Amino acid sequence: MGSIYGILCCFIFRKVENLSFLPLLPWLVFTSFLRHSRMYGQAGGISAAVGALLILGRRHYGPPLDFAIARITEAVIGLICFITIEILVYPARSATLAKHKLSLSLGTLQDCIKDVVLFDNQNNQNNMQASIFPKLRQKQKKLKSHVNKLQMFIEEAELEPNFWFIPFYGSCYRKLLRSLSKMWDLSLFMSNKIEFLSVVLQRCEVDSEDLQKPMKCIKNDIELFKKKVETSLQCLQELSSKKSLAVHDKHDIELGTSPKANERRGLETEKEEVECILNSFLLHSNEVSDRVGTNTEGEDKKLKSQVIVCLAGLGFCISSLLREVREMEKEFQELVNLENPSSHIIA
Known part of the structure; x- marks a missing residue:
């Protein structure tokens, strides 16, 4: 969720990169509520905040968009691996x-x-x-x-x-x-x-x-x-x-x-x-x-x-x-x- 939010903000603020930190403020507020969720908990809220921060907070490390695409690709691969292992180990809900x-x-x-x-x-x-x-x-x-x-x-x-x-x-x-x-x-x-x-x-x-x-x-x-x-x-x-x-x-x-x-x-x-x-x-x-x-x-x-x-x-x-x-x-x-x-x- 954090990576997807970060890549969307990169597309929106790609012409004004100096203001790309502004979307972090509402996202941090949202993740503070997300930490109290029974489904995600504190670990989910922190990971969502860090996922967006890694993309929107980058400076002088190359184009943020390239890093965002690589980040979201890694997240999708990790999610697919996690779901596959869950289905194999715990096939029943x-x-x-x-x-x-x-x-x-x-x-x-x-x-x-x-x-x-x-x-x-x-x-x-x-x-x-x-x-x-x-x-x-x-x-x-x-x-x-x-x-x-x-x-x-x-x-x-x-x-x-x-x-x-x-x-x-x-x-x-x-x-x-x-x-x-x-x-x-x-x-x-x-x-x-x-x-x-x-x-x-x-x-x-x-x-x-x-x-x-x-x-x-x-x-x-x-x-x-x-x-x-x-x-x-x-x-x-x-x-x-x-x-x-x-x-x-x-x-x-x-x-x-x-x-x-x-x-x-x-x-x-x-x-x-x-x-x-x-x-x-x-x-x-x-x-x-x-x-x-x-x-x-x-x-x-x-x-x-x-x-x-x-x-x-x-x-x-x-x-x-x-x-x-x-x-x-x-x-x-x-x-x-x-x-x-x-x-x-x-x-």
Whole structure:
């Protein structure tokens, strides 16, 4: 940019070379603002100023026009070499990598939610501690790695120029990143609570008839929660893939021809399902806590308090995860509407 500006000024002021320094004043003002640009930064502003200064500030070193043409030729050769290396080393744009990493994060989050299992009996408890929980921790570490890389790609995508590509809506991606980070924390907290609850209930003789029925109901509530979250995350993962437009059409067809009416009906149904899952879990949790530790002293009292804390933590995780899923659906809806203004999607 500095070299091009310099060569244009050389053509304009070639008859009055003594005044060729005057165009440097507005250019220096412009580059002072350019240094605060997210795309170019301080290095870009300084290089733009130096590029024009080398051409317009030359004195007694031969014709400035010849030097300007040589300078712009070198700049073009360097730019071509830089773009070629960028394409060979980094063939995909950061915006494309961010979208792909978002899809991988949603898929890994589904696996983390899928492995949240409450045991049936003592034998299953031993199997879970030996196999399921270690695998779940590995998947949670994998999810954290995806989230960290997604954050890096978002930062890089916000700095790269769009040119003829679809604009990168960094604000929407940052909201999705924030929701993913919260859901990773919640999944980690939920798995720890279930693991601890499994140990505590094993000491409370969970195989007794008094606890079998409410524990089975709690397990069913958790399965309903998992099904709800996995279905939403799978839909969001499809929206973030290349087949997103086809998914939009499918949802429009399934939900009818009136997007606004269907959206209101979808929101009401969504709210009712969430409240139903939470109310059922709280009801069965109260039944378990009432039947555990009937004695108010000693070890039974301690076990009862531990069960109550674990069940309260599970209830918090379930409600928070359902809320975050709903927030992600709204954020995806906003992102899709920005990228495809003519499409209608009901999250």
